[in-house]
Amino acid sequence: MSTELLKAYEPKEVERRIYDFWMQGGYFHAEPDPEKKPYTIVIPPPNITGQLHMGHALDETMQDILIRWKRMQGYSALWLPGTDHASIATEAKIVEAMRKEGITKDDIGREGFLKRAWEWKEKFGGRIIEQLKLLGSSCDWDRLRFTMDEGCSQAVRHVFVKLYEKGLIYRGERIINWCPNCRTAISDAEVDFEEKEGSFWHLRYPLADGSGFIELATTRPETMLGDTAVAVHPEDERYRGLVGKKVVLPLVGKEIPIIADEYVEMDFGTGVVKITPAHDPNDFEVGRRHNLPVLNVMDDGGIINENGGKYAGMPALEARKQIVKDLDAGGFLIKIEPIKHNVGTCCRCHTVVEPRVSTQWFVKMEPLAEPAVNVVKEGKIKFIPERMDKIYYNWMENIKDWCISRQLWWGHRIPAWYCADCGETIVSETDANICPKCGSRHLRQDEDTLDTWFSSALWPFSTLGWPENTEELKYFYPTDTLVTGYDIIFFWVARMVFSGLEHMGEIPFKTVFFHGLVRDSQGRKMSKSLGNGIDPVEVIDQYGADALRFTLVTGNSPGNDMRFSDEKVAASRNFANKIWNAARFIHMNIDGKEVPCSLPEALSLEDQWIVSRFHAVAREMTENLDKFELGIAVAKLYDFIWDDFCDWYIELAKIRMNGEDESSAQAARQVLTWTMSNTLKLLHPFMPFITEEIWQSLPHEGEALIVAGWPEYDEKMYFPEAEAEMTKVMELITAVRTRRSEMNVPPSKKAHLYVETADAEAFAAERDAIARLAYCSGVEIGESFQVGEGAVTVVTAACRGYLPMDDLVDKKAELARLTKELENAKKQLQNVEAKLGNETFMSKAPQNVVDGVKANGEKLKEKVRMIEESLKALQ
Structure with a gap:
């Protein structure tokens, strides 16, 4: 290493060389060491699709600060790095690249697609790692992991089989969130709610007996094609006599029942709601309670399917427009009420999410969530700041079963096989070849892959070698600190907590340190749509x-x-x-x-x-x-x-x-x-x-x-006494310099300083410092002085200082200068006051201009006051 410093600091010249020095020295690497205490952070694995953004930069900087601090404190400090396969985002990028080549997934098949995916990962997956190094991240790169590497994949299969055998993983038909653009199921945690302009369409549903109609409102008229009931509250007197009767579903013509269910809010709207079990999660639950048919009227691309009658083949929004026209023409449309409401969108592509019934794999969450709540309540896991506890409890205590299957090819394929001959389902850690029930070899593996978060939920222990009981696992687990943004508490934090408890019998980390978001200078969230994103790599290139x-x-x-x-x-x-x-x-x-x-x-x-x-x-x-x-x-x-x-x-x-x-x-x-x-x-x-x-x-x-x-x-x-004594000296120097500045006395103009104090020792010890830093020709220290009239006085808590006026200024010249300066300031102030008194200016000038003039007037008033005080002191 060089012992000479360049004339000016050049980050570009220093940073790469220093990072290489650290890497060559192996300073980032950590090993189990019985002579040291362990300290572990596992990195929130960035997507292989990603590149460094300000959120990453903040997250990694905070982790690096903690790991460097603990390393210097003598811990065996492991910052374990890795990347996430990001199934939906990665597959979307590869599909888009293929589209430009004029080919589709079906053209090349699953194996061909996965070959391309791994090639893409090798080419682009390490980009963000190199960017983290530019930031100075001192991760143990010798232990770099990937959510789809051999070890992590083994852990995923082991967990799936273990939970399936315990009855905590099951396959069934339930309502899920479906992204028509990504063409896959997504979890509740992956749905963002965005405020959008919308409408309430108020409709008439005719009673089947011809005695009238019932009125209701909907924000999604296209889903009425899948209505299988209308519902009222059982205690609503207005409709009690109608429960059990039927209405005719407009445009479709079939009869559906009127049911009573406490889900309906009597005081909201008309107190009547349409029930579409296949396209609304609340309606799905109502349908289960009343054994209603479940009619899916959309395909996986958001297109009306064969159950939609004449609207089949139309995209949902196109069908909506036509249905509203037909409702109006048929006399079923009462009115349209414009509203603003929160609409669920895919957190990745921002497409409006369609709730739909689908056969998927799920994790039962209730038995897993309870112990995960208890460890936080008991203080075994600490959240920083503490207010995050309430958000965590609210989500965990109202949690629904987790949909873990995804209709994708890139990811961990579900380790389940179906026998074509007897219908048996085989779940196994190793590939199944023979049906254990009938001996058939006609087995087909489930086409779906697992939710990305299923593998990252195991991250704190799968990265340390689990399910093998490695030395690293025994030494570094549980980890110490998880650093993450508060917006990821449901995606990752909660899932790691219950996974650690279930599979390791121990918490995954002791502390979760939540940081906020990085916003632009105006406080706005950085986004592509606003064009206010800032590339950290560019900032590093410019500033270091x-x-x-x-x-x-x-x-x-x-x-x-x-x-x-x-x-x-x-x-x-x-x-x-x-x-x-x-x-x-x-x-x-x-x-x-x-x-x-x-x-x-x-x-x-x-x-x-x-x-x-x-x-x-x-x-x-x-x-x-x-x-x-x-x-x-x-x-x-x-x-x-x-x-x-x-x-x-x-x-x-x-x-x-x-x-x-x-x-x-x-x-x-x-x-x-x-x-x-x-x-x-x-x-x-x-x-x-x-x-x-x-x-x-x-x-x-x-x-x-x-x-x-x-x-x-x-x-x-x-040395508290030395600090107190030195503070007295510094206060005196500061007071003298401030007074000289107020009087516009240049540093070259030296003045004698007389210091009256009962504590002469400290001032005497720093006499030379006072003389040099307060621009004094000499310093005398004593209990009292007779300095005559006209001396400038400065006062601190410990002393009183006197500066003879003649030492500081040419009194006659200074009086003339200040008098002229006062005249100019007053003249400027008069002009400002005249402008503010002008009605035309005040009524026509922009508010920011008026505010600027007022602010200037206040500054001029203060300037006049200060000059007048200076003149008074000289006279």
């Missing part, structure tokens, strides 16, 4: 990975969204430059000299102050990180580096290093080097590249910062 990481964690708090902007990244880059320049300053003063990375035996007041401040910050940061308050921790460190170290201690050290006392100069050099080296350790998890580069260039102990020890609080190095 450290600047991006620092931006993402600054101001971040658990579970809350954050806003992203170029201005914030630029500020983070400026912070990196500040650190770089501080390091170069240290090099200018230590290069060619023997400067150990240790503290001198004797510490001056300012030395004690900076060392004490460092230990206080180290203690507070550790406490914050323990509570997952990453944003608070980094804010404290930022203030320490920028204010305490760079703006104060370096300036204080300059005085001694440029002085004649070599022992004092050497002590300052040592404290500078020690503080920088150890501060880099605190900063390393947040900004790993620049910290490693600087640390390697300075005197240090150990081979790499990434495995250097995390700074621990040392009570012997905490």
Whole structure:
């Protein structure tokens, strides 16, 4: 590693070289080590279809901060990486690529399609991994896993068979969410609800006996083709006499019964609802209670099927338009009421989801959900922030059976075979060839694959070798922390909890750390439709990975969204430059000299102050990180580096290093080097590249910062008295500089300073610092002084300072200058007030222009006030 620093920090020159250094050193790798405590994070596996977006960047940055911190604390810290096969998204991309070639899945068959899919995975599946490396992710790449690799696939089959044999997996006909575009079932958790413009169509259903009609309303008139009843509430007096009678289904002509069911809300609409068991989950349950026929009127592409009569072959929305026309023509349409309502859409392609009855594979959730709720209630798993508990409980306590089959070819094929001769179903971990019931070899494997989340639910233990009882599994499981966005609590978190309990008999992780979403500078969610997405790779290319990481964690708090902007990244880059320049300053003063990375035996007041401040910050940061308050921790460190170290201690050290006392100069050099080296350790998890580069260039102990020890609080190095004394000195310097700035006195104009204080010792110890940093020609310290009239006074909690006016300004010239400045300010203020008093301007000017003029007027009033005060002080 280089011991020289470039004149300016160049992330492109540093980051790839530093990452290669870490990789070659094997610093990311973790092994079971009985001498160390384990700390494990499993990465939320990104899709092989994906590329790095800001959500990933935030998620991976937070995980990397935690894993680097724990690694430095001496844990055997494993961050286990991997990718997800993303069955629906991946298959869609491959099908689209084939479409451009003019071929379909059916043209090449299942084996041909899977061959293409694996080729696609090999070509594009590693793209996001390389992007994670650009971010600085210190994953154990030696343990990279894939949800469809041999080990994970074995775990999936083992779990399927185990749950099937326990009766927790079954195949049956139930209503499911169907995406007509993806042509597959999707789970409840994969349905997003979007507010859309819609209508209530109010319809007449004639009574079969000719005595009148019953009125109801629907948002989906096309599904009436599958109505098998209308329902009213059993206690609704308006319709009690109609229960048991029949109505004639408009346009179809068949008679369907009027039933009574408590599902109906009496005070909503007319109190009558149509029941379509095949196309509505609530209607499906009503139908089961009343043994109603289930009539599916749509195919898997959302096209009206043969059960739709003359509307067969029409897409659902086209059929809707024609049905409404026909209802109107037949006198069945009463009115159309425009509404806004939430419509279920596929979370991947945003196509409107069609609930439909279908034969699928399901997991019984009730017996699995209860223990998963209990471990959170008992505190065995902790959610950060705690408010996520309620969301988790609400979902788990109202959970429905999980539809796990998908009508896709890419994924884990369901390990079930059907005998063509006797109808037996065989579920097996190994491929079935002979029917155990009749001995037939005419077996057909189920065509469907498993929901992607079925395999990722096993991720915390399948990646460690389960179902084999590996050394890694025994050492690293249960994992410690899961870091994930709050929007994935149902998809993944809940499923991992019940899977870990069911298959391992133990929780999968101890803590779930939820972070928010990354929004744009206006607070909007980033999306392709808004065109406000920001590519992290482009940000890294422009500003560097450290600047991006620092931006993402600054101001971040658990579970809350954050806003992203170029201005914030630029500020983070400026912070990196500040650190770089501080390091170069240290090099200018230590290069060619023997400067150990240790503290001198004797510490001056300012030395004690900076060392004490460092230990206080180290203690507070550790406490914050323990509570997952990453944003608070980094804010404290930022203030320490920028204010305490760079703006104060370096300036204080300059005085001694440029002085004649070599022992004092050497002590300052040592404290500078020690503080920088150890501060880099605190900063390393947040900004790993620049910290490693600087640390390697300075005197240090150990081979790499990434495995250097995390700074621990040392009570012997905490000097509260020194901090208090130094604060008094700093407050005086700040007060003098502020007063000089208010009077526009340039730094070159030196003034004598008289300091009245009952605590002379601290001020005397830092006399040289006060003189240099407060631009004083001399400093006198005592209990009282007679300085005469016209002196400028500054007051702090510990002292009173006097600056003779003649030392600061040419009184006559300053009076003339301020008088002229006051005249100009008053003239500008008069113009502003005249404009605000102009009715034409006030009525016609845009509001933002008027607001700008008012704001300018307030600034001018404050300027006039300050000039007048300055004149008064001079007179």
